[in-house]
Amino acid sequence: MEALVAAVAAGADAVYLGGTRFSARRYAANFDDAALKEAVDYAHARGVAVHVTLNTLVHDTELPAVAAYFLFLYEIGVDAVLVQDTGVLALARRIVPDLAVHASTQMTLTSAEGVRWAAAQGIGRVVLARELGLEEIEGMRPVVEETGVELEVFLHGALCYAYSGQCLLSSLIGGRSGNRGACAQPCRKPYVLLRGAADRYGRPTDLRPVRGAGPYPLSTKDLCLYPVLDRVVRAPVASLKIEGRMKSPTYVAAVTGIYRRALDAISEGRFVPSARDELDLALAFTRGFTTGYLSGVRHRDVIGPERPDNRGVAVGKVTAFSHSLMEATVALDGPLVPGNGDGLAVTSPEGSFGLVVRGTPRVRDGLIRLRTPEAATVGAVVSITRSASLEERAAETIRLGRQAVRIDAEVRWEEDGTPVIEAVCTPPRRAPVRVQVRAPAPMGPARTRPLAAADIADHLRKSGGTQFFIGDLALHYPGGLFAPPSYLNALRRGLFEAAEEALRAAARPSPDALDAARRRYEGALPEIAAEGARPSPVTPTLSVYTDTVEGVGAAGAAGADRIYFEPVECTGEVLSHAAKTAGRIHLVWVWPGIARRSFLDAALPLLDTPGIAGVMVSGHGCAGAVRGRSPSLPIFGGAGLNVWNHLAALSHTGFATLTLSPEVSGADILGLIARLPPGSPAMEILVQGTTEAMVTEDCPPATAVGCPAGCSGDAWALRDGRGRVFPVRTDRECRAHIGNAVETCLIDHLPAILAAGVGGVAVDARGRGAAYAGDMTAIYREALSGIGRAGEGALLSHLKEEAKKRSLGGITASSYLRGTE
Known part of the structure; x- marks a missing residue:
């Protein structure tokens, strides 16, 4: 509540906050129902809107609780809800259709087609992916004017390394899903960038550390758009968001106040970036600032691989140290002098320690002396990490409030x-x-x-x-x-x-409107609470993902029923060659999980290529783009759509198949399919291959040693502190795909998967070469043929060992067996 009061006092027009349920910041000091009502009343009494986050993916068993929560939020007068899950979105539209819904950045909306899709779903505002540039956002102006959907962008605060909503790293390595608000922030951990070759199964070999990569190659700097704020406000953007959750009231008041004053100055035509404001932003918290992808910068301008925590503001270096007095002499770099009560960090290659300044040091000839709790190394950098002055000014802002x-x-x-x-x-x-x-x-x-x-x-x-x-x-x-x-x-x-x-x-809604919402809730509850009937086993389709024409041929020869083709170099000639190679086997063109403007403009004219049996999409709005160009072409849903529950599945109308999220468990899959009505799309799951842990706009090789290192043909990987090796591959958009360190293998669970009514199983051979595609296809074809026959168990055990021999980093079935937090 203290941070909310700070935001309101400092001039926020709206606050977004999370309840104790279904929020993407599970470990923040979230609001229980009573506190949430108090917060809404407090904000509304001051003319400030409240947006509540329901931006996690949910299981079918949680849908009744989500429905009840929507009713509660509507009753207390919440202005809008932010959602990620399309099933949750459908539930909101059904129960509280006049409650505004915003698309969370977790929905990974990156194009005008995505905005148009959002409008069709009744979404009033889209929080765009942080990776978009101003030019792309400007290109959305026509669809914004056409649909009335508002755009929102992040303005200041922490950046996720991966595209939000498409990161499974925390889930895969520790069972804590970012899509469930439980991210353990593995991107802030140390990694060693490795470079080597690949064997015939696409596994990295002969890996060697890359010098100069920095110990934290996945740690981003903090976003700060203050220097380019006047450019940002000229874009078709209705709302600017400060990342303030899990931050102190001081941080919230200071940062909000600076941007409030800057925006008011811009509206009055008198904005000039202030060095004092930029200093205060850094004193509030900084991992180093970047204007981010929004301004067109990349690599080392976005990534801060040196350290992942608050760097503060450097004020000088230690030039001498007295062991008898435990006193450091510090040469100041500029006019900023530590004051009484400031928190300092003293950092050197040997380590760092902190201290609190007692009294204001006297400056003589540009030098100050500081008593320290530990010996300081000559050359160590002294930084202010907590400013007592800033805290006092923020406290005064909060005390005075805002007469608005x-x-x-x-x-x-x-x-x-x-x-x-x-x-x-x-x-x-x-x-x-x-x-x-x-x-x-x-x-x-x-x-x-x-x-x-x-x-x-x-x-x-x-x-x-x-x-x-x-x-x-x-x-x-x-x-x-x-x-x-x-x-x-x-x-x-x-x-x-x-x-x-x-x-x-x-x-708040009128009594009549609230009664109508309660009736809709009561009408929906029996349906969403029903467990459904146990599905009948089906004969599944065996599909194989590959990114080479040679992989298409190998998978087809080994018995694949369908081939999902995501070529590294996508041209009409490549697609045509792949289709001819596939022959009578259906070739589905896989669009990348991140399909931005440049890709869409190049891809849409290629839909007329003969031999394409369908298109797989993983981004919202892409299906509409395909149908607009080729209405009869079948659409397949990729794992990036994050289908976790049956309402999410039903929200994707007209799809031939839907690939369920790799995070859902076998029990979740059974319950989801049991709830689907006849005529629903077939559900497919990934049963073999390296699960994509994250997709990022960064290219670790290029960030470390310069472009075009990621396109060199070498094998790249990241090794964490426990020795796990995560493969890294880059695409033609200079985007990196980081895979899990252990390969998924569900071959011995195929009987249960088929019994659950799963309509398709898929092997992911992207980045693994033709030998892997052919061998794994043959292994799974034999497995499917042996299910229900004598010796089934022995056969599956034998084939599991064969799959393991070709796997990358060993095999796991962890997500299928246990799901995620």
């Missing part, structure tokens, strides 16, 4: 001398509300000195310590009356209390 709600009032007196106030209360960016306040008793006739109208006006205008200020004030005062100051103060307080309650009430 205007009240225009007219006061009339009834015949008996009772004042009645008619007022219009106008909060910033929200509809005005009207209030009427009648004093509980009349003013009396003056015996000696009647109150003048100016005296009454002075009392009514005193609004210090509140969120209100009085604008126009008209007094129709008959004169000759008197009341003590306490009477007028009480009248003013009554006006402010009535205004607060009117602002809160204006945000």
